[in-house]
Amino acid sequence: MSHSSPHEADEARVSGRSAAAFPVPRLPKVILLATLASYTGINIINLIGQKPSPLVIALSCTTILLVGALQWYHSGRRAPLTPWWVRALSLSVQALVTYLPLLFFGVLWGSMAGFLAGSMLLLVPGRWGWALYGVVGLSMTIPVAAEGLPVVEVFYICQSTLLAGLVLYGVSRLSSLVDEVHAARAETARAAVMLERLRLSRDLHDLLGFSLSAVVLKAELIHRLIPLHSERASHEVEEVLSISRQALSDVRRVARGYREMSLKAESSSARSVLAAAGIDVTLDLAPEAEQVSQETDTVLATVLRESITNLLRHSKASRCTVRASVEGGDGDTVRLVVRNDGVVRDYLDRSGDSGSGIGNLRRRLDAIGGRLVVDEPRGEDGEREFRITASAPRWPAGTRREEDGAKSSAVFPPRQFDPQLP
Known part of the structure; x- marks a missing residue:
């Protein structure tokens, strides 16, 4: 049976409290899923409104679900981190299932181009992503103009495609950022534990090193004095007790951050x-x-x-x-x-x-x-x-400069070896 070290136990307790206070946020993923479902649902309703044959309905619904699945993958946090050829292949497949159905359904399929526009922003870095995003939006004007629809309809299809791409991009990035923040919370808790451990070890070294060295020194002196100078040895014993009490007080100050x-x-x-x-x-x-x-x-x-x-x-x-x-x-x-x-x-x-x-x-x-x-x-x-x-x-940046003689014993309490210290 394995046993965790005290350090690992501290980190686990901090991480556990953090996870308990801040559960994994699922709302962004729910919003993303609802957004995808809404856009796919709208497209299915538009196609069914034309009363096509059952076979056409089955093929169109299958294609729509395939586009939705690809968009769900592209909206994930890990998709932008995949090799470029994987991203290029998935975008090519999505472009194929976006533009090919236009030959059969015309402008009724145009709303699906918003998914492709959003994927371009998510998977293609920098200016190229925004350029391809604009190309996808402008490409929707071609089938609308080919059917002889008014200019207003052409502008509407282009604008709705670009808007859908922005919405999907924003919701997807929000979901990814929330996941990244939650994943970083454990590292933040672990770093906090390490910094506090470093502070304690540094302060204990600085405060107790002198006291313990003095105790050892005086103990050796007492050992030599006992046979010859018992009275002085008794006085040195009192000082050792005082130093020990001071060391205990130092430890308590370190524990509560007062140093x-x-x-x-x-x-x-x-x-x-x-x-x-x-x-x-x-x-x-x-x-x-x-x-x-x-x-x-x-x-x-x-x-x-x-x-x-x-x-x-x-x-x-x-x-x-x-x-x-x-x-x-x-x-x-x-x-x-x-x-x-x-x-x-x-x-x-x-x-x-x-x-x-x-x-x-x-x-x-x-x-x-x-x-x-x-x-x-x-x-x-x-x-x-x-x-x-x-x-x-004398006065570091961020501290208030005191007037000469203004410092009092209340600000700097005396730290003599007092036998009455607790």
Whole structure:
């Protein structure tokens, strides 16, 4: 017995809800069928009104049903996608059963030419289709003029043929478009599931990577402190509990789509964690760098958190510098630089998962018109360093520019490791 994966189950549930809310629309097909039945019925009534012999009635009805069947096929969604020779063959057959009966029934058969005119629009692409559509309409003037009917009758037959072709073309295209939209609904639902899954994985990586790395770091510190410094070990345990509660709060915010972060609060958290790891920290945050939009503040805080996470997991740094400044002629760009001296070529992350944090950061900055640069410059002492530079507009397009000092803690709630967090 086969079992579906959780991802497939999610897609099936979304597709199922979509299908339940929006059942397959059958009304356009019913309208198309009713239109074809009406036109064929009118032609049958016109022929029977002439009181022909039973044999003629049987042959004419058979031919009319054949024309209707061909038109039903041509009006289908897949007919325009068939090879050109298939379309040419079916149109040739329809033209034969459209024009040949004119020799026996005269103008009474003229209404059937509307089917052929519609088929030309459906199966022949571009200008050629419209040209053949017009040729079919004009061709109906020949049998009418041959019978010596007034000019008004000639114009009426031509106009009714063209009108019937337009009606059949419009109804057929409507039915095909409805089918295409319904077929695309499952793909749309699947894409929505994939995008939401990507958002969750990205946010969980960005938010929990730092917290879990800090928990591991402090747990190792506690393990070393317990035999010698029990009081400090107890204090570190409290911080581990606080970080764990914060991680739980982050998960809940991701689940409900609330992911606001503050660069100032993340800087304080980074100082605490790096100090516990024995790393010298230099923080230099310009006051103007904190006066930015909520969206930019969150993205820069995410960059800082991921940078510290990478430092703890992928390097052996002894010092780290974090600087945030405002640049540009109008001071409309904020620049965050995080650099450390922990580049070790033979260092391997023992977790076995190098993560996708840098790629996530680039996507976040691209979304607000920013830019991320990762390089390894030489420090003042000539040693190679690892540097992450994030540049972003203080007020991205579509956000309201706040006055200096207008940002409050209500907009950017503090994210310190509070033991009272749920």
